[in-house]
Amino acid sequence: MLTIMKYETIRQRLSKFIMLGLLAVLEVVFLIGLYGQLDKPMGYAIVGLTFLAIFSFMYVSVESILNYNQDLSKKSGYMLFMTPHSVYEILGAKIIHNILTIILTALVFGLVAFLDIMLILLKYDSIQYFLDQIQQILNEFADLNISTASIVSTVVLMVILWISTVAIAFLAITLTYTFLHAVPAKGLISFGIFLALNFAYSWVSNHLLDALPNAYMPRTLGAAALTAVVAALCLWLDGWMLTRKLAL
DSSP states (O other): OHHHHHHHHHHTHHHHHHHHHHHHHHHHHHHHHHHTTOHHHHHHHHHHHHHHHHHHHHHHHHHHHHHHHHHHHSHHHHGGGGSSSOHHHHHHHHHHHHHHHHHHHHHHHHHHHHHHHHHHHHHSSOHHHHHHHHHHHHHHHSOOOOOHHHHHHHHHHHHHHHHHHHHHHHHHHHHHHHTTTTSSOHHHHHHHHHHHHHHHHHHHHHHHHHHSOSSHHHHHHHHHHHHHHHHHHHHHHHHHHHHHHOOO
């Protein structure tokens, strides 16, 4: 399994190098703007870092989905399933690699954001004044009340829910290339199945969160438990279909 995870890392290394390069460039611009008292460059860097974090978080997941689709749609990708590993080992390695990549991406950008905020706070004489200004700006656009707990909880929930989305996407692709392999327009059908399954998952997730206490910890644990169940079920169904119905 570790060998397959290493193989997946090598396949996706170019995109990671590009993301880290862009992150380094934007961080340098941010630091120059901060300590050079250049408001516009610092503002542009903050906006760029925000969009890069969002894009990177989504892309690392989409890239894994595209690679899995390639593995099932092309002979070269299918060779992976001819290695002396069980289907569940291969799928488990792919899903675990994807989960670790998502978490690592969130941690990297979260750590950079935390350090940048600390640098900004150290730069200003009045930390509380700076925080009050941020809160005032947020209140002008939306009635938001930020806190450390709310930020951490929101990020954790986003990661958890996105992992479920990726597991569902794997299931939709597997279903398309097994039971529906002879049907035309497989890509469109796969996307439709993904939307339907994701809608069902969202419905269950929303009802579960509504039933839980309105506190960060219970809601996060509830979402994590649901994600674990969904991911395990998707993994089992993927393995069952690939073992019995894979056709190229």
